[in-house]
Amino acid sequence: MEHYKLLYFIHAALAVLVSLGLIAHMVILWKAWRRADAGVLQQKLKRTRQISLPLLAVLALLLPLSGWWLVHLAGWPLGQLWLLASSVLFLLLVPLGLLLGGRLRAWQALGEQPAPPRLPRFALAYAGLILLVLVAIMGLMGAKPV
Numbered sequence: 001m002e003h004y005k006l007l008y009f010i011h012a013a014l015a016v017l018v019s020l021g022l023i024a025h026m027v028i029l030w031k032a033w034r035r036a037d038a039g040v041l042q043q044k045l046k047r048t049r050q051i052s053l054p055l056l057a058v059l060a061l062l063l064p065l066s067g068w069w070l071v072h073l074a075g076w077p078l079g080q081l082w083l084l085a086s087s088v089l090f091l092l093l094v095p096l097g098l099l100l101g102g103r104l105r106a107w108q109a110l111g112e113q114p115a116p117p118r119l120p121r122f123a124l125a126y127a128g129l130i131l132l133v134l135v136a137i138m139g140l141m142g143a144k145p146v
């Protein structure tokens with residue numbers, strides 16, 4: 001049982017870290033865009049794409065791994081609604097993550113040129129959808145509808 005508790009803590013901490021990391025980067029990039037300092041914005045975009053996004057993706061991928069391990073340890077029946085629904089929702093994060101990555105790449109490729117407002121707005125919308133899906137999964141994990 002101790003093993004379960006530790007894994008449970010790691011799983012929940014990962015969920016919080018991924019969500020907070022995403023929010024932090026949304027705020028950082030949005031503020032940098034508003035400041036209209038092309039140099040600062042490019043630097044933030046570069047760091048986000050090269051370091052933060054890959055790191056967040058790895059942390060996010062650890063969620064289903066630790067989650068299914070918890071299921072295995074606790075012996076939950078696999079057909080429960082909360083497990084199935086959260087797995088489907090998690091799969092949704094893959095295309096959304098790729099779309100977000102694509103927008104950020106296009107934004108960075110503009111270099112010092114000002115971005116058309118559509119570009120950061122789409123990036124924000126994808127990030128917002130990812131956050132929404134994460135919150136929905138956390139809701140399912142907490143409520144556990146069978």
Ligand code: HEM
Binds near residue numbers: 015063076134142
């Ligand atoms: C998709 C595969 C996943 C599976 C199979 C899974 C499975 C589980 C299991 C078995 C628990 C422990 C329940 C308990 O002992 O009460 C749990 C808790 C939790 N999971 Fe997941 N999980 C998955 C993905 C996720 C994701 C993607 C997130 C984040 C968005 C997440 C967030 C949480 C949270 C916050 C808890 C603690 C909930 C609470 O007890 O209030 N899980 N999960």
